[in-house]
Every structure is written in structure tokens, then in C-alpha cells.
Amino acid sequence: MLSRMTLLRRISYVHAPSLKPFIGLTMHEMLEERVKKNPDREMLVFVSDNERVTFAEYKKRVIDLAAGFLFKLGLRRGDRIAIIGANHVEWPLITGAARAIGVGVANLLIGHTSHTFQNVMAQVSCKALFITRSPDTLYPMVCEMIPELSESIPGDLNSKHGMLNLDDISISGCEEEVATAAKKVTIDDVSYFFTTSGTTGSPKLVPFTHFQTLNGSIFAPNQFDEKQINKLTFISNMAYIVTTHLSQVGSLLYGTTAVFPSPTYTFEKLVQAVEAERIFMVLPKPSGISSVTVDDGPDVWNTSGRPLPNTEIQIIDEKGCPVEVGENGEVWIRSPTAFRGYYGDIEKTKQTITEKGWIKTGDVGKLSENGYLTIVGRIKDIIIRRGDNIHPSEVESFVVTHPAVNIAQVIPIPDYRIGEDVCACVT
Known part of the structure; x- marks a missing residue:
């Protein structure tokens, strides 16, 4: 339910409360709970790859891969890895295995330059790099970023033949060892690092803990009936926070099925998937603060939707004051599960987050009387292509x-x- 005060005051402020308490589990513990409820329900569907994975299958593959992380790659709680690529099943398997044993994952965008790529890897001290399938140009691009990659030996980070296949890393029969490692992980351990453009044109790292990742994905309780199969589909790359939260984490919370029409976005594939898979919700833009459902109607499908639960949104003018409903201004958000600052950069954090906890998104937007947010541009000079910030x-x-x-x-x-x-x- 949206705040009635917004409509009465005509001020561009809206919030969506949540009736659900915060969750005090790690993400792997949440996976175990979901498997108990819906072991045979589909968690992930990759339409172009003709691959469908149930919750029970996902847990088994994640545990086997986590065992490989422990005993073949030597990864331990507190270590960092990086992942880059298109939307394929490898991505959620890698992140699931990492978070099971307390390894933080840096999500990298394909469009990053060599300089940015190397800076991100160095900043979080990555111990391994994972690359998903397609596009075909991805591996040569990574080789360009890391020239020694093509001449190294198997098992090293800088390797061509040593770019181990995921199936070669997995180890079966180590459930107890993985469970022991998983017990050491806490809700305050870092789960992901996301790269964000912010408003400066220089990508920055934002860490999210297990608590933030899980509780930042809580929807209004009347949106999903866990007894039914609700399918969500996405147009953005898994490197984006909203795609990760709502495809992987949302599935754990509500038993939803995440459908990816194609490795990279095409409108035709999206339309085909919506019809064939009977999609309930389409996440149109990687805003991460609002959503649109099919039930909302076509009049608002071109908006970013209403705020997610536990999220406040206000539209602010150049003087720092809220504008009237329907007027353009900078989008500010506030939430207990929103990011708390840039990794290793106190100064940029102060520039982005106010003393009262409002995050200046750098987006120019407006709110309707019904609380729907529309993004109309950026304050700084950033090109948005297929949802990617360039x-x-x-x-x-x-x-x-x-x-x-x-x-x-x-x-x-x-x-x-x-x-x-x-x-x-x-x-």
C-alpha cells in the first residue's frame, strides 16, 4: 500500500512499507529452506539454451561446485572472485556456490574498458575469474584485458587452456564439507560487489551483504502466492543488481521462476518468452527500486513502476527540495537494505549519500499521482543502451x-x- 500523504500533499514523495519481518538467514540457508518447500519447482529457465533447473537440482549443482571451489581452487570465506558474461546457467551456479562458502562475487559488465576491468579485479583482490558462454567475442575481449591469459598453464588465472570448465571444477560427495564451511558464513558477510556508474562516469564498487541481498528483495506479500508458479523475466544482464536480486534471490524468497529469454536482450525473444512461459512480471529497467506487474495495465508499462517494499522515493529539485507530483527532478531513494557506500571510497560515498540516508541516484525522473516512477534521463552525460550505462x-x-x-x-x-x-x- 502506498502512502496516502503523497496524494494529499501533491509532493513527489512515495514509500512502500512491508508487512514482512527482516530475514536473518544467509542466502545458502535460504536455498535450503526453499528446497524443502518446492524441490521440484523450476527455479531457472534459459529459453534460448533450452535449459530448465529445479530448486533441488540447483542446490545439488551448487554444492558440488562449492566443493570444487574449496578443494580444487582453494577458495575460503572472505575471498573474492569475479564473473563476466551473458545470461546463462553458469552465472547463478557460480554465485550460488560462492555465497555458500562465504566468497564474495564481483559482477563485471561486458562493456567495461580494460582499465576499468583491471581496476575492479585489483580493488577486491580477486582470486579467480569466471566467464560464461557467449557472446563469441567475450573471451578475446578478456584476453585483450589480460594479455598473458592466452599463454598461461591450466589452473592459473591467466590461462587459455587453464580456463577450467565448470564441470571439471565440481566435486560430488562433499556435502558435509560444504555444510561445515557454510556454517561459518554470517548474514553480514559480503555476498556481491556490483559495479555502478553513479553520476561521474567512473565505475565504482558497491558491496552487499547477505542481509541486504535477501531483505532488499522482499516484495509486497500480496504480489506472490507461493502455492502458485509465478514467472518473472528480465531484459538486463545478470551483472546488474536488480537482475541478481530478483532472479536468484527472489526465487529463494518466494519460489518464483526466473526466465531468461536469451543470453543478451532482444525484444523479439522477450515477447516470445512472455507468451510461451506465461510471464507474471517483466522487469523492464535495472532501476532496482521499483517494479511493474502485468496486472498494472498497459498505461504504466513504460514506467519503472511503483517502489519496492521498504523503499522511499522522492523527486528533488536543484535546491534540495521535493517537487510537485508530475514535475521532473533528481530521484532520491532511502531504504534499510540499500547500499551503504562505495567500497574503499569514503569521499564518493559522502557525495552520494546525504546525512539523512538519502541516496542521490543521478537519474532524472518524475512521480505520478498513483506513485509510478518514470525515468526521463540522467543528470550527467551517460548513454543508456539496452539498459547498460555507457x-x-x-x-x-x-x-x-x-x-x-x-x-x-x-x-x-x-x-x-x-x-x-x-x-x-x-x-
């Missing part, structure tokens, strides 16, 4: 490395299929 400065610095280019200026151009596309003007 920084002109990063692209420009790469383009000018070509010997025939002296000056490069990158600008967005409208594209009805993907929102915006990238145009580089060079001399």
Missing part, C-alpha cells in the same frame, strides 16, 4: 588510441529498439 569519456579515450584519430566526441543518438545508441564523431 560513459562517453571511456569510449572516447579508447577511440583516440587509433592512429588515424586525433579527436573523438561521443554522443547518444535515439534508437527505438534499444533506447539510445552510441555515435562517435572523430577528426
Whole structure:
């Protein structure tokens, strides 16, 4: 239920309370609870790969992979790994195995430059890098980022033949050992590191604990009936926080089925999946603070939806005051499960989070009288292509490395299929 005060005061503030208490479990403990309730229900569906995984199957594969992490890769609680790639089953298996034993996962975006990629890896001291299937250009791109990768021996991070297959890492029959490691994990251990563009054009790392990840995914209790099969589908890459929270974590909380129409987003595949899989909810944009359901009706499908439970949203003008309903301003959010700061960067944290806990998103948006949020742009110069934030400065610095280019200026151009596309003007 949304705050009635919003409608009465005509001020762009809205919040969505939650009637459910916070959860004091780790994510692996939550998986065990879900398997007890719905072992044979589908948790993950990858339509293009023709792959369907039940909760019981997922738990088994996660435990086997976690055993490989422990005994073949030597990973332990507090270690960090990184993952990059398109939407395939490997991604949730890797993250599930990591969080079972207390290993933090840095989610990397395919569009990052070599410089950004290396900085993120170094900042969290990654001990292993995982790459999912497709696109075909992904491995060569990683080799470009890490030149020694193509000449190393098996088992090393910098390896071509040593890029171990996931099935070669998994070990069966080590349930007790994994359970022992899992008992040491606490709700305050870091589960994920997400890269966020913020408003500066320089990607930053945001850590999320098991508590934040689980409780940040709590929906209003009347949205999902756990006795029924509710299917959600996503258009963004799993590296985004909203996709991870609602596809993997949401499934653990409510027994929902996460459907991925294709490894990378295409509108045609999305429409086909919605019809064939009878999708209940489509997550249209990686905002992570609001959602739209099919029941909301077509009039609001082009919005980012209403705020998720335990989330406040207000629209603020340049003077720091709330604007009236329907007017544009910067989107500020506040939630006990929202991120608490940038990893290793106190100064940027102070610039982004106010003393009263409001997060300045850098998005320009507006609220309707019914509490629906619409994102209309960015305060800073960022191109949003298929939901991916692309920084002109990063692209420009790469383009000018070509010997025939002296000056490069990158600008967005409208594209009805993907929102915006990238145009580089060079001399």
C-alpha cells in the first residue's frame, strides 16, 4: 500500500512499507529452506539454451561446485572472485556456490574498458575469474584485458587452456564439507560487489551483504502466492543488481521462476518468452527500486513502476527540495537494505549519500499521482543502451588510441529498439 500523504500533499514523495519481518538467514540457508518447500519447482529457465533447473537440482549443482571451489581452487570465506558474461546457467551456479562458502562475487559488465576491468579485479583482490558462454567475442575481449591469459598453464588465472570448465571444477560427495564451511558464513558477510556508474562516469564498487541481498528483495506479500508458479523475466544482464536480486534471490524468497529469454536482450525473444512461459512480471529497467506487474495495465508499462517494499522515493529539485507530483527532478531513494557506500571510497560515498540516508541516484525522473516512477534521463552525460550505462569519456579515450584519430566526441543518438545508441564523431 502506498502512502496516502503523497496524494494529499501533491509532493513527489512515495514509500512502500512491508508487512514482512527482516530475514536473518544467509542466502545458502535460504536455498535450503526453499528446497524443502518446492524441490521440484523450476527455479531457472534459459529459453534460448533450452535449459530448465529445479530448486533441488540447483542446490545439488551448487554444492558440488562449492566443493570444487574449496578443494580444487582453494577458495575460503572472505575471498573474492569475479564473473563476466551473458545470461546463462553458469552465472547463478557460480554465485550460488560462492555465497555458500562465504566468497564474495564481483559482477563485471561486458562493456567495461580494460582499465576499468583491471581496476575492479585489483580493488577486491580477486582470486579467480569466471566467464560464461557467449557472446563469441567475450573471451578475446578478456584476453585483450589480460594479455598473458592466452599463454598461461591450466589452473592459473591467466590461462587459455587453464580456463577450467565448470564441470571439471565440481566435486560430488562433499556435502558435509560444504555444510561445515557454510556454517561459518554470517548474514553480514559480503555476498556481491556490483559495479555502478553513479553520476561521474567512473565505475565504482558497491558491496552487499547477505542481509541486504535477501531483505532488499522482499516484495509486497500480496504480489506472490507461493502455492502458485509465478514467472518473472528480465531484459538486463545478470551483472546488474536488480537482475541478481530478483532472479536468484527472489526465487529463494518466494519460489518464483526466473526466465531468461536469451543470453543478451532482444525484444523479439522477450515477447516470445512472455507468451510461451506465461510471464507474471517483466522487469523492464535495472532501476532496482521499483517494479511493474502485468496486472498494472498497459498505461504504466513504460514506467519503472511503483517502489519496492521498504523503499522511499522522492523527486528533488536543484535546491534540495521535493517537487510537485508530475514535475521532473533528481530521484532520491532511502531504504534499510540499500547500499551503504562505495567500497574503499569514503569521499564518493559522502557525495552520494546525504546525512539523512538519502541516496542521490543521478537519474532524472518524475512521480505520478498513483506513485509510478518514470525515468526521463540522467543528470550527467551517460548513454543508456539496452539498459547498460555507457560513459562517453571511456569510449572516447579508447577511440583516440587509433592512429588515424586525433579527436573523438561521443554522443547518444535515439534508437527505438534499444533506447539510445552510441555515435562517435572523430577528426
